[in-house]
Amino acid sequence: MGAVTLTGVRKLFGTMEVIKGIDLAIADRELVVFVGPSGCGKSTLLRMIAGLEDVDYGAIEIAGRDVTELAPALRGVAMVFQNYALYPHMTAYDNMAYGLRRAGLAGAEVDKRVRATAAMLQITELLPRRPKAMSGGQRQRVAIGRAIVRNPEVFMFDEPLSNLDAALRVEMRSQIARLHRELQATMIFVTHDQVEAMTLADRIVVLNGGRIEQVGTPREVYHRPANIFVAGFIGSPAMNLLPANLHRGAALELGWGTRVTWTAAVPALPDNAPVTLGVRPERVSLCDAARAQASGEVTLAEHLGDETILHLKVSDGVSLTVKAGGDVAALVGDRLHVAFDLAGACLFGPDGRRIAPD
Ligand SMILES: Nc1ncnc2c1ncn2[C@@H]1O[C@H](COP(=O)(O)OP(=O)(O)OP(=O)(O)O)[C@@H](O)[C@H]1O
Numbered sequence: 173m174g175a176v177t178l179t180g181v182r183k184l185f186g187t188m189e190v191i192k193g194i195d196l197a198i199a200d201r202e203l204v205v206f207v208g209p210s211g212c213g214k215s216t217l218l219r220m221i222a223g224l225e226d227v228d229y230g231a232i233e234i235a236g237r238d239v240t241e242l243a244p245a246l247r248g249v250a251m252v253f254q255n256y257a258l259y260p261h262m263t264a265y266d267n268m269a270y271g272l273r274r275a276g277l278a279g280a281e282v283d284k285r286v287r288a289t290a291a292m293l294q295i296t297e298l299l300p301r302r303p304k305a306m307s308g309g310q311r312q313r314v315a316i317g318r319a320i321v322r323n324p325e326v327f328m329f330d331e332p333l334s335n336l337d338a339a340l341r342v343e344m345r346s347q348i349a350r351l352h353r354e355l356q357a358t359m360i361f362v363t364h365d366q367v368e369a370m371t372l373a374d375r376i377v378v379l380n381g382g383r384i385e386q387v388g389t390p391r392e393v394y395h396r397p398a399n400i401f402v403a404g405f406i407g408s409p410a411m412n413l414l415p416a417n418l419h420r421g422a423a424l425e426l427g428w429g430t431r432v433t434w435t436a437a438v439p440a441l442p443d444n445a446p447v448t449l450g451v452r453p454e455r456v457s458l459c460d461a462a463r464a465q466a467s468g469e470v471t472l473a474e475h476l477g478d479e480t481i482l483h484l485k486v487s488d489g490v491s492l493t494v495k496a497g498g499d500v501a502a503l504v505g506d507r508l509h510v511a512f513d514l515a516g517a518c519l520f521g522p523d524g525r526r527i528a529p530d
């Protein structure tokens with residue numbers, strides 16, 4: 173049973189606290205993805221779970237055992253790194269066999285495991301080759317194979333696909349999803365790639381500055397972000413976060429003076445409370461001037477083929493991103509009008525926490 177439980181986990185480098193108290197329960201066989209800005213502590217947290225960094229405060233349990241002080245090799249975890257970290261002077265076979273031999277496994281058992289894993293990853297023909305005679309994607313599969321042969325309870329991946337080109341990433345992403353189903357193991361996956369996070373995760377953990385901002389399913393963090401940070405971080409292009417004031421009687425006055433009606437329930441706030449309206453770019457649509465809730469000049473038009481991402485300057489300090497159809501011909505400098513679909517919108521209170529929908 174590869175459940176992972178972190179309780180009050182903290183880490184300091186010198187006097188700098190980089191992990192500031194993490195409580196997290198990862199279920200057996202769950203695939204959890206850590207996301208967050210560069211430097212927020214994703215790799216450090218992963219390395220602490222693997223035993224490659226000491227834990228200064230708190231405890232880590234894997235499969236019901238307290239492993240906080242346990243050596244990495246005894247934790248039942250295997251880690252796959254972004255830079256593969258294969259031994260350059262060893263063949264793929266020996267790279268995969270190395271840890272098993274060191275653990276004292278008999279030669280026949282080592283051979284059986286390496287060959288079965290190679291077959292599963294379709295890398296049998298690579299076994300006699302050294303890393304320098306392989307492509308990036310092939311090296312990454314060998315690195316994953318080296319983790320699989322150890323038959324760990326928990327797999328950890330630190331941005332394993334970020335050195336691969338776009339097509340290979342897509343292929344490896346589906347391979348990892350397939351491995352997760354076949355191996356029935358717990359997996360913790362770090363990525364900067366929104367699509368990877370959304371498609372692979374059972375749950376996403378959003379980290380920021382060494383703390384957890386939210387833990388939820390991909391749908392939860394996308395549609396019900398806990399706060400402005402998560403709202404702005406999850407989704408690409410990012411959610412529009414618009415300054416507004418909420419009046420009694422459900423009138424929402426947007427920063428540039430337009431009033432819209434907010435119909436969803438909100439907790440009691442003082443009249444005229446400063447709030448933030450969060451609207452995804454796909455919920456902003458172009459319209460004619462008569463229906464406009466905002467108007468602005470196009471500062472950037474990204475024609476992506478199937479869709480067009482338009483950036484509008486609405487007023488000083490307020491810009492809007494609009495996801496429009498691929499046939500929209502707007503150019504920089506054009507003045508456009510937009511309306512909001514508030515059905516899927518979020519409202520954030522003065523402290524930045526989501527107040528609607530509940
Ligand atoms: N060995 C170390 N000594 C001192 N500071 C460190 C060390 N390792 C990491 N840090 C610092 O700890 C913080 C968290 O680093 P970490 O590598 O965990 O971030 P990350 O979320 O993985 O970032 P990225 O997305 O860029 O990989 C950073 O401020 C980093 O500079």
Ligand SMILES: [Mg+2]
Nearest residue numbers: 214215216330
């Ligand atoms: Mg990192």
